[in-house]
Amino acid sequence: MQIPKNLPQFENYPVLFLSAGEYNAHFYLALNGKVEEIDSIKMSPRDNAKEKQAFVGRKTGMINLESISHHGAYIEDLKSKFKRKVCQNIHNILATYPKMKEIILFAPSYSANRILEKLNQPEKKKVRMVFYNEYAKTNPLDLIKTFEKESQKMTAKKVSLNPEEKKILRKPSGKPY
Secondary structure, X not given: XXXXXXXXXXXXXXXXXXXXXXXXXXXXXXXXOEEEEEEXXXXXXXXXXXXXXXXXXXXXXXXXXXXXXXXXXXXXXXXXXXXXXXXXXXXXXXXXXXXXXXXXXXXXXXXHHHHHHHOOHHHHHOEEEEEEOOOOOOOHHHHHHHHHHHHHHHHHOOOOXXXXXXXXXXXXXXXXX
């Protein structure tokens, strides 16, 4: 997909855009004015973490039915598998594109924190920005627009100095007192 001319073209080096949800992630590579999806992960909690139940009946005058469920343990296991799979994909992408210097992460805070804690130190250093919101189903061009808007905000902040601050920061005249 072609990136419009008013947005960054990423000509010097590739940039990885990762949009993740709780159980799905999309990996986009932006390079030379184009963005393309290079990988995606989708794990369904209903398919991968079936609720295991057991019913226990006892006869002691009354019939007691007890339900035992391991659903919570399976959900936590699924989250751990998802985290490992995302980090493995990031590792593989960085091995494929050794010139990649930046990773831009779009994910809710709970998902982003899980992903960031699993990354090793060199990979963490490549994470330039993290956007804490649900962007899992967002178009990659909208991700780039969001990135550009926030980058502009960060670089456009200028502090105006009052006259006293300007006087303090002024170059010394070089005359001794």
